[in-house]
Amino acid sequence: MSFSAIPAPQGLYDPRYEVDSCGVAAIADLKGRRSHRIVADGITALINLDHRGAAGADPSVGDGAGILVQVPEDMFRAVCDFELPKTPVGADGCAFAAGIAFLPRDAAERAAAKDIIAMVVAGEGLELLGWRTVPTVPVHAGVGRMALDVMPVFEQLFLAAEAGADGVRPFGLALDRLIFPARKRIEHQTAAEGCEVYFPSLSSRTITYKGMLTTAQLPAFYPDLTDVRMESAIAIVHSRFSTNTFPAWPLAHPFRFIAHNGEINTVRGNRNWMRAREALLATDLIPGDLSRVYPICSPGASDSASFDEVLELLHLAGRSLPHAVMMMIPEAWENNPTLDEKIRGFAEFHACLMEPWDGPACVTFTDGRMLGAVLDRNGLRPGRWWLTDYGTVVLASESGVLPIPPENVIERGRLQPGRMFLVDTVAGRVLDDTEVKESLAQEQPYTEWVHAGTIALADLPSRVQSHPDPEAMLQRQQVFGYTEEDIRVLITPMAGTAAEGIGSMGTDTPEAVLSARPRMLFDYFSQLFAQVTNPPLDAVREQVVTSLASVLGPEGNLLDPTPASCRSILLPLPVIDNQDLARLVGVNSDGDLPGLAAAVVTGLYEVAGGGAALAAAIEQARSDADAAVAAGARIIVISDRDSDDTLAPIPSLLITSAIHQHLVRQKTRTKVGLVVEAGDAREVHHVALLLGYGAAAVNPYLVLETAAHLAQEGTLGPKVSASKAAKNTVYALSKGVLKVMSKMGISTVASYTGAQVFAAFGLEQAVLDEYFTGTSTPTGGSGLDVVAADVASRHALAFQTNDAALEHRGLPIGGDYQWRREGELHLFNPETVYLLQHATRSKQASIFKRYTDTVDGLSTKGGTLRGLFTLRTDARPAVPLDEVEPASEIVRRFVTGAMSYGSISAEAHETLAIAMNRLGGKSNTGEGGEDVERLLDPSRRSFIKQVASGRFGVTSAYLVNAGEIQIKMAQGAKPGEGGQLPGHKVYPWIAATRHATTGVGLISPPPHHDIYSIEDLKQLIHDLRNANPAARVSVKLVSEPGVGTVAAGVTKAHADAVIVAGYDGGTGAAPLTSLKHTGQPWELGLAETQQTLRLNQLRAQVRVQVDGGLKTGRDVVVAMLLGAEEYGFSTAPLVVAGCVMMRVCHLDTCPVGVATQNPVLRARYTGTPEFVETFFLFLAEQVREYLAELGFRSVDEAVGHAELIDIENAVSHYRAGGLDLRPLLHVPDVESPLYCTKPAQHDLSRTLDAKLIELAAPTLNDRQRVRIDLPIRNVDRTAGTMLGSEVTKRFGPDGLPDRTLDVKLTGTAGQSLGAFLPAGITITMVGDANDYIGKGLSGGRIVLRPSPHAPRTQPGIRQVIGGNTVAYGATSGEIFIRGRVGERFAVRNSGALLVVEGTGDHACEYMTGGRAVILGRTGRNVAAGMSGGIAYLLDHDPARVNTELVEIEELVESEIDWLEQILTTHVALTGSRVAADLLDDFPRSALRFVRIMPRDFKRVLDLRAEAASLGVDADQMIMEASRG
């Protein structure tokens, strides 16, 4: 990309992983009156959003800022030294188009570029009116060096079109349609000729000014923007937070139509599909051959840019901008039964045209007349709006970005998931979502079209399905590499329970490419997952926004929708059974559906021919597919059935992706749907891959056959019939795919199909380029020969000539999940576990050496990537061992992993903590909190306090007593997923520590509900730092391609340390597909992180820690050389403490008392802190020996010296031949420290809280009562938290007596108002507040009420006064809010009382305790995952409650009194009119309430009552009942 300092790919760094997130605002005059004030307000708002953006190592280099306004016609007429054509009166848009060109810096190139422009313009029949030099003052604006170095030359281009027959020059949209091809051609041609030009915009309607600037630099940089003649009725502004520090001018927002806050997770697929569609595109509205504008999606552009380009096409080709936006970001219509029929029809019809662009998004858009904004279906970005009495509409990521007096605000609201907010500046009105959608839905009879065109799969006539010989099932299983373990561990749970199996203790087997045994091609791929820059989803609790349905069938011309466009088959699930497949294959057997005719392409090859035969067969299949398309097939079934003794199946993933990519290249892909009939696909990962690489549906026939067989032989019990087993399997696989999608933040199968959200490791790049185009690996690997050899080996087993030789040995035994002698290599095997325990228990260094030698030996045999490395001890002179820093220093760098109290026993947890405290290392609480007794005991507490998505036990006291606070973004065993502690494991002591209810299950959500993006993470870091300014804040990530970029972002978000975890570690329970197939080895992630941080000049300010299966001194040294300065261990110290890798942590049956709460089993625990100390000291001694050999005196000296790693004599595995690990060892040639030399300083002295603490001195010193009254603005974030931390620090976990400190704040509160507020403090907020009010509330009180000056025209009940995610993880305290708030109110509340007057979607999600009173309308999905506490709803709508875990009940007598009291308090504190009205006639109005009661919670309450009446121990009774 031009005008960018982004480095070329090197080592493991690849710029394609760069992502960004941001703050966005838009302002419009409702009546379309142009003024400079709108522009100026836009800029003010932008500056007030500065905290959402970021700067790099150099604070003067911003990540990007920009503004999009209407073309300031008058100003341009005044400043141009050439004539501009006259625009007709009242026209939308001008009769000329204007845009800034980013021109090459080199004069010759610039001249060449301008020549091309002139030529193209002329060629398109347009008139080049002239060039204007755009005034810029970079120096005055303070633009930093790096940005200046790549700054383009700015000139404005003015174009017009010839007048038509009527003598009027085209203007507005019509002109833009003519300009569009010209701009595309200029872009393509200048790029091709090495003089690339970029136009932020080129339009008759709008113009964009943007650059690699900070928000404050933007107006100073472009004097145009402060010119009072710069008038507009609309302004969109954007402040960018990028994960990197490399300036790139074109990457700033806004683009031509949009500014986007978010990330499009499916963009790879979306781009591919667009490319495939190009062949069918045609429109009369854009004259000439459309192919001259291709590719629609510019290569190398960002996700936002691609979105903008497609939106531009859809709009210019005839759809209104709102219509086009709705196509690309549809609301979650699939599971919404209350949706209007016409709107549903619109959505269904458009679902046949285009897959959603899925991912968190707040897209603000304008065409110069309409200003709109839309949120993604999950509502994962904040958006608030205001309407003033003087006709200005403001829309922004935050409330309070413009200083508007409250008396002028007549209405305030928020953007809602999937809803559109639209301002028509010509009509002078705000249009609400329903109005917009209804009018669009009426444009065509979409519902009728859909009814006529689409066919449900189940409605197709049933057909004869193939019935293969059951006797030969074993042979088929052998052909496809089934193992006994696959059947037992993977298939049996799916067939029996319709759910995927669960495992524990991570994985310790080789990567596919390093394995000594045949592996499935699927194993070379790992699932990507969302971390930090976008959130994973909760597909279980938030099922309302997900969809497994998709459409199968040909597409037509995207730009000319007709009834035929939706001629397709509706697939309810991506996995289909044999009958469904038969229906599809025979869809046109009766000749009545030729438009959907199916053809079968067979994927077999001559097994004896090896890789060459395989390649040839793929080519044959590709031409068969071409022929089928040409012959009119619209569904292609790719089948691997019917292999025989000479023909073996092509791996289904290979042939599917090969055909998919081929058809994309041929641009025939959208003419057909791909269905895969696959024998090898048998687990969730396999199906996910097939979909992700292009299949619309998968028929995994052999796993279905196997499942049915399991039922027939009785394995599944008497209740599961053969057909039920197959159905269960279909369902389990489909659900599993949904979970895999959710991990990446993708909601619908339609957009997951072809999205390629996988990383490959160990495959040759040429293979990937040819068959998996767009997937890349920096390290190469196996070619087709190896793939073919594996197939051949499976095939040979199946077609044995002499069965007797293998009598009693049907399928290979397996051994991937549980160690088996004949199975895959495991680093922890009987020998290594024994040696490790024996060495540390008997304190024998010689046995420890045997242990490490054995493990390192297994590593070398392929157990790990690092096993391939050798250390270069010849490069530096060795140093005497006694000159190396002592072991006592080295152990300080060791930490134990985050294992929650709850997942492991108190005994095991304390063993680790005591050992680490004695050594000066660090242990980690894990996500379960810490009981108060340990919290306050320095010898037994965990130094690191983890903050994970469940926020269990995260209180002010917990944070104040931390040495380090760790934000867990992901965990190695199951990145992108949450967790669940089943009720039978919530023993009384666990419940107490987690602030939960004994015997009631606890859910950790997949995402942190206050981190949907990088700027949110920055906010949480800020919150936690306020909660304990002395603690280090670290962020835990899991290795995947791009993790280095995320780490850079995390560093820019001011974390002190970043942890890169390998996928392999992980002590918790996880679905098997996650355990094995998500994430990558830490070697890759660490090396990428080190390289990226150094390229970004960020390494000096952050410490890097690695964890994931570290076992030996050699492991530590390799991690050190690759760039880590701290080292985390989980499994190894657990083994030392007694773990024997039972892998049953999830069952609470750990026989050695480690991963259990069962007192009987805990009594069997034998570990001691001494064992663990011995382990770490032995390890440190080994590290010292390596350091001496390598020639270093300290760890610091050695960190990052990857050049001391050699790989020359590494690879002896036949399949690893092509693997090249040198990119891991790349040391970028930049002046940048190799380790953390200058930890970042965090100045909190200028925050509002510094002032609060000063004013609260009488309380803090003498417990005196104090009242404080201060103004507050949106930039004052996390107000009250540091004050609260002072209170907790001084007065302990119980805080102060109620109302000791009363703080009144007036204005608009920034995010996280009153986070972790302890008892004794009341914050009364007058005005409004942003997201995360009362996060982690720890006993304090927050009152939120509108300004007394607010007009009375809008009663509180409709006013949105607070943002999303109120009281997340609150454990105690009270919040009273007069007004409505956003999504996920009371999420994970476990003890606070919350009163509010209306909420968005997902209220009370995952709540486990406390009370929530909602005096107004809620959104959908109330009480999802709610396992405890009680919610009281006024005038509830039952359809909005998710009753999976809860009952809707009437209030009981005692509650009515209680509620009356609460409402009385609410009125007293907030002046609520709603509550006052209810109280007027309370006994009557009480009838309007229901309570939402979690069933488990009620059961426990009932048991408690029963126990009391029987006089027995309640806890014991509950636990017995919950174990069943």
Add this chain to the structure above:
Amino acid sequence: MADPSGFLKYQRQTPHRRPVPLRLRDWNEVYEPFEKDATRAQAARCMDCGIPFCHQGCPLGNIIPEWNELTRLDRWDEASDRLHATNNFPEFTGRLCPAPCEGSCVLGIGDDPVAIKLVEQEIADRAIASGQALVPHPAEVRTGRKVAVVGSGPAGLAAAQQLARAGHDVVVFERDLRVGGLMRYGIPWFKMDRAVLDARLDQLRAEGVEFVAGVNVGGDGSDVTVASLRERFDAVIIATGSTVPREIDVEGRHLDGIHLAMDYLVQANKVLEGTQDALTIDAAGKDVVIIGGGDTGADCYGTALRQGARSVRQLDIHVAPPATRDASTPWPVYPLMMRTSAAHEEGGERIFGVNSTTFQATEDGAVAGIHLVEGERIPGGFIPKDGSDTLVKADLVLIALGFTGPETPGLLEGLGVQITRRGVVERDEAYMTTVDGVFVAGDAGRGQSLIVWAIAEGRSAAAGVDAYLMGSTVLPDPVHPTAVALR
């Protein structure tokens, strides 16, 4: 999925032995039948470990968790299939193996281990009773290659069966009268009924294995010379065992009434099977002393009691081990602990921590007693305690001190295979000796060991032979020649 909490529901239970007075009256097996459902409950104690240490502890690599689970589910046929996948003769090992698997069972860390051996034997016996286990599986394709297996103990039989199923023509040579090696003549009947052995041999015959007994291959005057062996066969497996007894260097060793344990056991067993008319060494009415605390000693012990010995004493040079696992052998290694075999319950006495110094003679040159000293065993020696000398009366002394290695004269010398410093046959990774085409399996290559090691070696050597003959093999290869138990 195993029952995850079975181990919390059930206690370890093993079959009862028949009452001592009854069982001393016959040579039948000592264990009473066990309830089928009780066996299933025992199998349900298996925890289906992530690392099944038992599966490692078993040299054969028996896939114990899987057949435990199938047993729990009452799916005996499949359990048998899974058992036979790694073990040609589970009915032998179920009776004769000292069960290192149980010593390494994870449940044994804080509880009694799973009764693995019980389950194994139950599966095996049921499969034999139903006939399933003995269905012959002759090769569908014959290779025409000929393999000689010399020695018909567990190693030789396992190798023979594997090779026959791979399609080779296998001839097993046995120098004794009948086939079976130690299983035929070494083991007392009360530990294993010979019908068990005979039934399995029939299966091997039906699979094409030819047995030639009474031929001392390569021996003086034998019909089968080394040269003819090499000529007739494409490959040879030496499975002759470790048969040279370890002697005792004590004054009076030459006296009458002092015998090697194996000499005593073999003639006793031959009389029982009817191939020998009368006992040449009879314990009836005698004071019997057995030197050596091992299993062979215990076999002599039970045999002597059944023959009507007046007294039986077994001497062990080691002090009595603790009742539970000794700290020197932490889990999961094979535990040093007091083991009381069935024979030990039947009378007699065990004396620990003693070394014999001299035999006392009667006037006519027969043994009358044995002098013992107490003391401490050290590696390679024994430190006697002063003044601890005692005399034990004995008119029959049986030396059961183990075996030092294979006999080298005859076959081994004839073949010209290299012997290691340890006195066993040298071999490479594929069990081939230093002579091309000649392989070795079992105690002849490993030194004295357990039956499970012998079967495992037989299986692995068969894989080595098959690969040698055919270029590649699909036969399982459970143990490396140098593999040893964890220690």
